[in-house]
Amino acid sequence: MYPPRSAERVSADEPDFGRLRSAAADFCRLNGLPAVIERALNELFLRQPEDVHGYLAENFLKLSAPPRISRLRSREVFDARGQLSIEAELLCTVCNKEKSMSSAAVASYLVPKETSVDQASESQERADHVTTAALWINGALSSLLTDLNPCDQSETDQRLSNYFRTCFQEEKDTRDREKQESLTSSSQELELPSPPPTQTKDKIRSGKKSRETEKPFRPAEPPKPVLRGSMAIGSVSLAVAKAGAHVQGLPLYRYVADLRNQKAPKQFHIPVPLVTLLSCGKTSPGKLCLLEEIILVPRMGQKVKQTIRRTLELQKEMMRIMNASTKAGATHTFVSASGAPAASYDRPEQPLDLIAEACTNLGVALGTDVYLALNCAAQKLVNYSKGKYEVATGGLRSPDELVDFYHTLISKYPAVVALIDPFRKEDTEQWQKLSNVMGNSCSLLCDISHKLQPPHLPGVRGFIIKQVNETTVSDLIHITTEYQDSVLMGTVCSEPCADASFSDMAVGLGLQYVKLGGLSGAERMTKYNRLISIEEELAQQGILVYKEKHSPPLFPETPQELPATAE
Known part of the structure; x- marks a missing residue:
């Protein structure tokens, strides 16, 4: 038993710890919790906190049901x-x-x-x-x-x-049943005409040269409903x-890291933010359709703030150059859905030359201080009636021609270190060809956000995932654990405005890279600001580490084909 407090130390304003302890002990015995309460009261009697009620509330809260x-x-x-x-x-x-x-x-x-x-x-x-x-x-x-x-x-x-x-x-069974009923009804009412005879094209000869009929363009796989x-x-x-x-x-990123690793990691790193620098896709005012996004890839070791400041400086200089090149200071730019300036260009070399000029003017070494990645979004460029890709308005290229096109472009602009979706997923032969001619100079990435199931595409070194529709937190943990450094996370244009948890998820999942879009719009800047906040918090705690060099999927040391996954 502990000795009672001296009478001199007890005043009308101070709690009588001995009396409190006795009353609470009686209460715990009546309610069948003597051991737990006894320990809490003994600790209370020893510590004698200023806020007795707060101390008791905190301890008794631990005894409540979860x-x-x-x-x-x-x-x-x-x-x-x-x-x-x-x-x-x-x-x-x-x-x-x-x-x-x-x-x-x-x-x-x-x-x-x-x-x-x-x-x-x-x-x-x-x-x-x-x-x-x-x-x-x-x-x-x-x-x-x-x-x-x-x-x-x-x-x-x-x-x-x-x-x-x-x-x-249940939905699939309903669709199949309706389809079967429709086919049965149609077969009873209509007599299908016989198919026309198959025609084959002969070789087309022109002078001394001849070419065979182009390879058939594979039809698109039906989209996942x-x-x-x-x-x-x-x-x-x-x-x-x-x-x-x-x-x-816990902050969400720590909680997710615990779920993924089954224990709290001792150190964290911040995923390298890939920032959309310029847009030139089909929604841009020019003829160029191919480059939906030109993305800035910062060098390793930079803080998120530094990356944002450099991107803004480059965009400001690019706007100055574009305005100076137009009459009376008029501009043909606007902010795209991805949050970046959208420029009016006709050829893919033009926006890349613009970025190179802006870097030179600012003393930024393109290919050393910053790199570039190109989101081609080729699946949006297909003209199925002609079996080709519409690189620019009226400019069509076959899948094989597109291989040569990319090779020439990357050879001219070595600062481009990654191509995102350069082809449809159905053009597996062209993925392989492009990977062969690129070697280690450029990584091929594939967006799997709407399936979350990596297809077996030859030459692909990384996948972009997003949390959409039925994707659960456990799904994200599973795929990032299974494919480790081969996954980066990206946002979509229909993100909710006020939710910054995307940044916590990227940090907690231990990703090397995160694609957050451009620097315009509350839904994107909220995520960038949250990433900055996490970085500062980890640095203050002394558990933030920076990578010394780029790692896969953007900068592969050796070619490595990802394991096959069933469709």
Whole structure:
């Protein structure tokens, strides 16, 4: 037993620790908690804190039941493009009271429609997706996760994925049944005409030269159908992860790192931010269609702030050059959907020459201080009626011609260290050819954000992933663990504006690179600012490390083909 306090030390304003201890001990014995309370009171008697009630509240809080998910609630929001989207709010029971713990919204991706589909139809389709997602969140998913520990991310994501697969299979069975009924009905009503005789083209001779008929252009694989309401799955998964981090008193990036590594890592590094410098895609005012994004790749060891400042300086100088080259100071630039200036050009050499000139004027060594990556987005350039890629308005190239085109371009601009989606995924032969002629001078990257299942493409050294639709936190952890340094993370134009958790995810997953888009728009700058905040926090704690040199997927030391994955 501890001796009572002396009478001189006790005043009317001070708590009588002996009396408190005795009363609380009686309370714990009556309620069957003598051992736990006895230890807490002995420690209280020794420490004699100034805020006795706060001290007791903190200790007794540890004895309460862990938080449990009580329900989910949906909220309709608008994304960065002003399109309708869905946000999931997670409510938990904490100390017998229901409390809103977190909310999250992931980017939504719908299969692109034909150009004949009007905007009103697309808006209605998106509204239907959002309505279904809201029904899922408020109904089935809420019931599915009730009473679950928000820190149990694995179990949460397993339940969410199982629910999605069940709904997807039901939808598939319905489509197959309707298709079969339609075919049966058509075969009974119509007599199909006999197919025309097959015609073959002879060799075309012109003088001394002859060429054979071009190779057939492989048809596009059918796009993966997007299940109506699927955006609810990713939003709920992220909301649960944020709630779990809150319960454990950790920033989200540390919580995700713990989930991925099964233990807290001793050191962290900040993924190198790849910043969109210029846009020249099909939506730009010029004829050039090929380069959807020209991306700045900073040298290793730079802080995020330094990368942003350098990008802004380059963009300012590029704008000055473009304005000086137009009459009366007029400009043909605007900010693209990716948050970067979109320039009016007709040939791919023009924007690259502009960047080179801006670097020279600022004393920036292109190919040493900064590098470039080109997002070709070739899948958007295909003219299926002619079986070619539309590199520029009216300028068509076959897949083999495009191989030579890229080779010539990279040879002229060695600062380009990566090509993103230079071909469709169906043109496997051309991926291999381009990889052979490039060697180690340039890496080929493939965007798999809408499938999250790496295809077996020869020569590909890295994949770009994004959290969209039904992608759960566990899905991201799985693919980044399986492919390690071969994965980088990217944003999409329909990101929610106010959510910076994307940056936490990139840091927590231990990624080497992160693609955040341009430096315009709240939805992007929120993520850049969060990355800066994490970098400063880690530096203050002395656990931030910087990479000395670029590593795969952008700067491979030796060619390495990724393992095959079933489609």
